[in-house]
């Protein structure tokens with residue numbers, strides 16, 4: 001793990017509330033794995049005091065850059081959105097446990113709800129370069145929140161889209177799309193990131209149908225490195241060392257299906 005001051009190479013709004021931030025961070029980019037995150041100090045002062053966690057949407061080891069795709073939801077993300085190219089941002093990373101990149105079989109399905117698509121792009125890149133067939137299921141409230149669709153297609157992934165209001169793709173939600181997809185396509189491994197309610201459904205579905213997979217969870221975080229317990233979640237069963245709780249920042253954010261309790265809100 002590194003703590004660095006990373007120059008902002010570029011920072012642009014993709015929509016009024018969605019931003020893409022590109023950082024020069026060679027030490028982190030060289031080591032980071034899909035599914036890991038960085039903990040960002042969003043302002044130069046002490047307000048807010050706590051860093052904010054963001055998944056890595058792009059990991060370019062050779063160029064030494066990282067990309068973060070984020071949505072403005074509150075004070076910290078608002079302040080982050082005001083940072084300019086050329087300024088430096090203090091960040092800790094790479095943090096957490098990322099996605100498994102090896103599974104038996106050749107077909108991986110990646111399911112992203114809204115901004116939950118963020119960590120799935122470097123995952124798709126790794127799976128495609130490992131020779132896997134990748135299908136991406138994207139769901140959001142409406143067309144404007146379907147993110148990175150062309151980027152996934154450009155990698156060679158098959159991309160299916162659903163929106164709540166029918167403005168793009170099939171009308172419906174991403175869980176219905178997944179259920180339909182599973183009825184006529186064999187799937188070897190399933191990955192998901194998005195709202196907790198979506199992850200709870202995917203986790204249950206995977207366990208019920210015997211499809212192995214992983215979910216990337218979110219939690220309010222303090223330290224980001226396993227020291228403060230603010231991100232704890234309950235395990236479904238005690239682990240081999242008798243622990244009943246897991247820390248999302250250091251045991252996760254990626255967990256296997258059935259490993260932790262996910263409470264859909």
Ligand SMILES: Cc1cc2nc3c(=O)[nH]c(=O)nc-3n(C[C@H](O)[C@H](O)[C@H](O)COP(=O)(O)OP(=O)(O)OC[C@H]3O[C@@H](n4cnc5c(N)ncnc54)[C@H](O)[C@@H]3O)c2cc1C
Nearest residue numbers: 052053054055069070071073074075076077118218219253
């Ligand atoms: C491992 C990890 C990876 C993440 N990756 C991304 C990403 O790639 N892109 C992205 O846009 N966001 C991501 N998030 C969520 C992001 O960290 C929060 O949106 C951000 O911290 C909110 O800060 P804020 O000060 O703007 O909002 P606050 O003012 O702190 O909160 C605003 C609202 O958002 C809710 N909220 C805040 N943090 C979280 C959270 N972690 N989970 C769920 N609800 C929250 C609060 O309850 C409140 O309702 C990630 C979170 C985690 C834990």
Ligand code: FES
Nearest residue numbers: 222224228229249
């Ligand atoms: S955020 Fe401190 S232990 Fe996870």
